[in-house]
Amino acid sequence: MGIVAVKNLLEEGFDVVGFERSSYSGGLWHFTEDEDTLSIIECEWADFGHTYPASYTDFPFPVGTPTFCTAKHVQDYLEAYVDHFHLRPHFRLSTVVTSISRDQDSGRWRVNIEEQPSEWFDKVVVATGPHIKPMMPAFEGADLFTGRLIHSKGFKKPEAFAGQRVVVVGLGNTGSDIADALVGHASNISISHHHGAVIMPRLLDGVPATSRISYRFIQLQGIINRWVPTLAEIVYNKAARQIMRDAFGEVDPAWRLDPALSVLVANPVVSDTLIANFRSKAISSITGIRRFTGGRRIELTSGETIEADAVICCTGYKNDFSLLDKEYDPSSTPSISWLKAPGSKDRPYPRLYQNVFSMTAPDSLAFLGCVWFVTGAFCLADIASMCIAQVWSGKASLPPQPEMQQWVDKQEKRICALAWRGAVIPATVPPSEWLSWADQTAGMGVGEHVGWGWKGWLFWWRERTLWRMVMDGPFTSVFWRLFPGRRKCWDGARAEIMRVNREVEERRAKAKLAEMSNDSKFSW
Structure with missing residues (x-):
């Protein structure tokens, strides 16, 4: 920044x-x-x-x-x-x-x-930036724990936890990444969490899942949020859950991913491996920590008692303007x-x-x-x-x-x-x-050139292919430097937008071809 x-x-x-x-x-x-x-x-x-x-x-x-x-x-x-x-x-x-x-x-x-x-x-x-002060939960009996209790800020290499029983606190992107990184190193890995989560794959149809987000999508999202926010939230959550099911199949209730918080409140967890690790039992899901009872023992909110050598708190940060x-x-x-x-x-x-x-x-x-x-x-x-x-x-x-x-x-x-x-x-x-x-x-001149004014119509008339890529193609950051405006534009923006769109289409075609090939083999 x-x-x-x-x-x-x-x-x-x-x-x-x-x-x-x-x-x-x-x-x-x-x-x-x-x-x-x-x-x-x-x-x-x-x-x-x-x-x-x-x-x-x-x-x-x-x-x-x-x-x-x-x-x-x-x-x-x-x-x-x-x-x-x-x-x-x-x-x-x-x-x-x-x-x-x-x-x-x-x-x-x-x-x-x-x-x-x-x-x-x-x-x-x-x-x-926002990552200033680590937020550590105030666990009852934390001083009695003889294992290692750290914030995720202190996690550097999974090898440091080789052979250990590790509890990762928090089912977010950081908690998911650390738990996945520990697989093959720690002897036992658990994610402790109070609520569920939506797990999203990195790729959909061979391209990044977020490639579905376009400038037109953002504009429509703004209109829907303004006029029918409750309906919009229902649609977003339903779509996210459907993507999760399409990518990973049915969710085992033992993983406690349901009920998940709304996508307006909590970011989805982006991981290609977490569900597979849950399914293979390389990672287990446990309830929240109620208290530490001495030694390596931990009492969970479910009433169960477990033992752990390390607890890694992926509980975020807070800003500081002091x-x-x-x-x-x-x-x-x-x-x-x-x-x-x-x-x-x-x-x-x-x-x-x-x-x-x-x-x-x-x-x-x-x-x-x-x-x-x-x-x-x-x-x-x-x-x-x-x-x-x-x-x-x-x-x-x-x-x-x-x-x-x-x-x-x-x-x-x-x-x-x-x-x-x-x-x-x-x-x-x-x-x-x-x-x-x-x-x-x-x-940045975006509203003028893709809006309903004369510059918008002129852009649509002269640059039909580029206009479609800008409106409906994958949303690229260079888009904000494409048009002339008060800030300096970038001469390479047009070529980069076209390159990204070609790359995404090629990947989609390749994924579709692979899917058809697999379907053909299965039918045979």
Whole structure:
């Protein structure tokens, strides 16, 4: 997030400095064995999604990169991005920012740095991301446990748990990935969870499952959500369950995947191997942990007692804005409605306009990592930082304060309602609504060129093939750099969109041919 913020602000003529506490660029995608530093698990596949919508908007992954790539691919990609846009001179690595305050007279920001003199800046982007403080459950009797009790942040290599009985707490993407990684190493693996989950395959009909998401789908989703939200949710959940059944067959009640939380509250678990591991009993499903009773013994909420050598808590993170003075900390005033909701999990809730701009100093303070919906995080950070760059350069403007406050209040009400139903991600925003705002604010020209105006009709008339790919093909991040606008477009966007569409169609045809071949053999 910090990398793309520096790049987009430089592109608009700002003099930018990026501070990074680590000695490398790439954040959590740079593997480190330091258990106090968050990094990707060193296993074969990255929990990243596929590369089409996940890249930055003007720098796709190299041709030939696996559709679901490894963590090393992502690390190399980020390093290549930094070099391609000549960003290294603008970063100060191994530099720890201890606090940020604002001078009321000048409006400038004082950045205090560990073991170095403070420095002054006109504007600040907090791009620390959402993975700041690990959330550890408060287990009764935890001090009596003689095994290893850690947060997933401390899990680095499955070999460290060879021959051990391991309980993974939490049935989410991280819990699934860690449990899968432990197969073949740990002697016994259990996933402890309180509620069910929807398990989604990575591939459907030979292509990434998310390739079904198109720009037209996002627009229709926005319309349905606005006018018939209850019906929309029923349809989404039914479709997700059907995809799960088509991919994996019938679900054994012993796995406790039902009832699953709504896809509006909890992200589906994306895994090709978890169901197979449940089915083969390589991984077992158990209820939640009630308490530790001493030694290696654990009492479950079902009343059963088990023994474990290690417990790995995949219970997420919470954001932290304590670098800032309380006046500028967007979460400093607690939301009573949020804290009362069971799904808040005592996490801070930031009040930001469009989950990006400070409400107290929008002209000079913004945040990345507070916007989320199901798409690529790199792409989201790219778009959000383009909005920041356009507003601060004076090429775009924010609405009056009362209008911004109205949006913030509406967003808080929506998130609090979801938090009564499950542990919703506080950064969740309505995709179509947010992208519409971002398109106008960043000046990406999408609404003009694929809408109902004369530019939309002209694009449809002149570029019929490309128009179909844009509207109904797989949603690619480079789409946001295709059209001329205030932000810089990318000359390679057209070719990349066409390449991705060809690749997806070829894979679908290949999968269909293989299916027909198998059917033919079976009939014979």
